[in-house]
Amino acid sequence: MTRLETADYARAEKMLAPYRARRVPGSTLTPQWIADGARFWYQVGTRFVVVDPAEGTRRDAFDHERLAAALSEASGKAVEADDLPVTSPDLEVPGRDDVVRFSAFGSRWEWSDRTGECAEVDDDTPKPGEIVSPDRAWSAFRRDGNVWIRSLGDGEEIALTDDAEPSFGYGGLTDALGMRILFRTFGIDSPLVAAWSPDSTRLIAHRIDERELPEQVLVESAPAGGGPPVEHRSRYPMPGDEHQATLSWAVLDVANRGVTHQQGEPEIVLHPTAMTYRWWSGEKGDQVHYLHQSRDARTLELRRLDPSTGDTTTLVTETGETRVDPTPQLGETAMVHVLDTGEVLWWSQRDGWGHLYLYADDGAQITRVTGGQWLVRSVLWVDQDRRQVWFLASGLVDDDPYARQICRVDLDGTGFTRLTDDALDHDAISPREGGYLVDRASSPSTPPRSAVLGGDGQVLVELESPDTAELEALGWTPPERFRVTAADGKTPIYGLLWRPHGFDPDRRYPVIDHIYPGPQVHRAGASFDVPHQGEPEALAALGFAVVAVDGRGTAGRSKAFHDQSYGALDDAGSLDDHVTAIRELGHRHPWLDTGRVGITGHSGGGFATGRAMLAHADFYSVGVAVAGNHDVGVYVPMWAEWFHGGELDDDARRALSNPALAENLRGKLLLIHGELDDNVLPMHSLRLVDALIDADKDVDMLIVPGAEHALLGKMHYVFRRTWDYFVRHLHGTEPPAHRLAPLPLPST
Incomplete structure (x- = not known):
């Protein structure tokens, strides 16, 4: 193999996201x-x-x-x-x-x-983590677990709550999945999670109780400024634990400084999204609605909270044999809208797809609004006067079930209209009051063409039409969108293939599987420049062919497709499908050397990398697992309880454990973990190392001092070490001495 030079690494560095985006100005547009x-x-x-x-x-x-x-x-x-x-x-x-x-x-x-x-x-900008009221008179923030407001006129500060206790405060995040170390990187002590009422008179906030939860300890070996190691303690429950974090709601009144607490028992909260599934509604914006999800996620309820008394009323209840979700992908805006009439627009997968239903104000009568073998991906706006809803739908493009199209339908289920009719992916958004759409239409090979569209899909204003000339000058080529048949021999699955820079069809190129198995999201989207932590574009610049695959069990398609990971979380998004896809691509493209296949991923992708190296040791020969949750039975409860389901007995815990398969390792494996990862604790990688030692298997490891789950501030070093590992063990040559510059931090 031809040895890589410093210039190759420098070119790969230019392919990293912060630098790549600058070469396609206008490709990211945030109204x-x-x-x-x-x-x-x-x-x-x-x-x-x-x-x-x-x-x-x-x-x-x-x-x-x-x-x-x-x-x-x-x-x-x-x-x-x-x-x-x-x-x-x-x-x-x-x-x-x-x-x-x-x-x-x-x-x-x-x-x-x-x-x-x-x-x-004078600096009048709210501090990071603060929330400005709609009338721009106040900025709300957290201090010592309480909620405060600051006048943006004269700077006066007022406490709206005063009874917070350690691990029992208002408007914060749970310790587990709360990203405290990450926020520290941005100089944010504790961001406030709350919502102002439309008239700026009240806030809806939550109170989290973690007092009964066990503590975990992380050690910061090299604190800034020197000195001895520093311990960081966090409340961190695990699957099956009786005690979990609980959440209750509170309405904070700015004028009279009063607090109205939710009546009834608090709910168990396993993921931070629960803290955002609440909103002000009603004709005057004077009602609060929120979603309640059971611990096993098999029951979802819409409840109304009386902001004056704290009384709650259940309006809609849906149960299922597996998860009942309010969105196709975890973290997206819940598709529940309460109309001024009291009717409820509700998204459900009850028929095997994701569709909209309209509940009458008494909850008794239900009208089906959309239907078919496709799914509603997001609601853009509801016009209550015209009784119409605009939304994004996927599954309407014949050759790509992930491409989104803009549609409109009457609330009585008639008048379905597809406002876009092409093969592009439409990433549209709308202001809260609706009236128009800001549409970004793209494909993996076509950068987003953005425009403002009216309610009938007509173009009101052309915005940006970027091109990729600057990227192409650096050797970049767009990824190929591909479709193959899954390992079951019948299900079509989709992915992306990046060709190596300087592609020569007469050469043979090693392959890297760039994996994230979900199951809460899908990986290989139909839009331009899909975000991937680990940067496949950079690996392609180093001469590797790179693939990303959405196997069975990942999100974004039918309920049955997604549920194939339920009870099978150990299969990591169907690794059989990944192996089958790469082999099929090898038959199509003789230049793919499927005898030299590596794999890398971050977080859940780190788990999948470890699982691939242990469960498919005859196929994957080199792996780099970053921040992997290698022992799901001792990870945060949500993944095991929501996405694996059932009782986590000893057999299930073993099935979800990479260390249990340690004796299978045959290839070269590098484990990378931040020592202050308060999401996936470092013990996950260390447990796998311990099992590999017991099995007398060689393994490489990098513990990154001071780094949290995303390894921000240290990611340039992680990238370079990852590249070196694949160049040395998959490419078969010694890497050059090039060093990467620290990456700019994302904007807060």
């Missing part, structure tokens, strides 16, 4: 709604754009050249219009239509488009 969504602004590169859908206009948010000149003069630092150092812009300064406030050079600035003046002002 920031202005005035209840009547207009919005977005950033493309270093330019800021304001869009008025009603007028059909798109313009610069301000005069970038004039602002650059004024900021240069005011700050004493050279500023170019096409490289503005502007962050945290505020285009809605109360009573100041011509003013924009922003941060630059560590200070807060105010720019007047009318006068052309730029001046430094």
